Amino acid sequence: MSHVIQLKCQNGIAEAELNALRAGDSVELTGQVFSLRDASAARLAAAVREGRPLPISLDAQILYAVGPSPAKPGQIVGSAGPTTTSRVARFLPALLEAGTRAIIGKGELHGEDVAPFRSYGAVYLAAIGGLGALLAKQISSARVVAYDDLGPEAVFALQIFAFPVVVIIDRHGGNFHETARAQWRTPR
DSSP states (O other): OOOEEEEEEBTBOOHHHHHHOOTTOEEEEEEEEEEEOHHHHHHHHHHHHHTOOOSSOOTTOEEEEOOOOOOOTTOSSSOOOOOBGGGGGGGHHHHHHTTOOEEEEBSOOOGGGTHHHHHHTOEEEEOOTTOHHHHHTTEEEEEEEEOGGGGGGSEEEEEEEEEEEEEEEOTTSOBHHHHHHHHHHSOO
């Protein structure tokens, strides 16, 4: 079994921890992340581009591309699986410019969608799609902190613990999708 890196992200994530990550690393996050969906991403990015104050600080934060479904009785949230990151890719340059240091989502990014991660020294982390009900069990609290009119697309502060992700794009130019594909294609 491979080593799993434990990272704390209570008040954002430390630069040294981000620098230590490499594409392909397995990570468990504990602390606070903010949710992000299409509508909330659009509002946040517009505020950044227009120089308006943000409803939350994005400095050193991790954003999780997720729209949690409503909680059933006794649950913190309903299903909370990752959203395909390419859906919010057009908003990432503004969000990363505002200080966001990592995005959690799912799916491969291509071409220009990768560039902002490299330009701003950010990290792309992937959670496994299709596991929304299980990932929701790694969330100990959820509260709306911005854009409550958006329902499940509002910005939630999510307290997570031992939340499993894989580093896809690191700060050193590594891209796990590319290296894994190249290894798979190499004759053995």
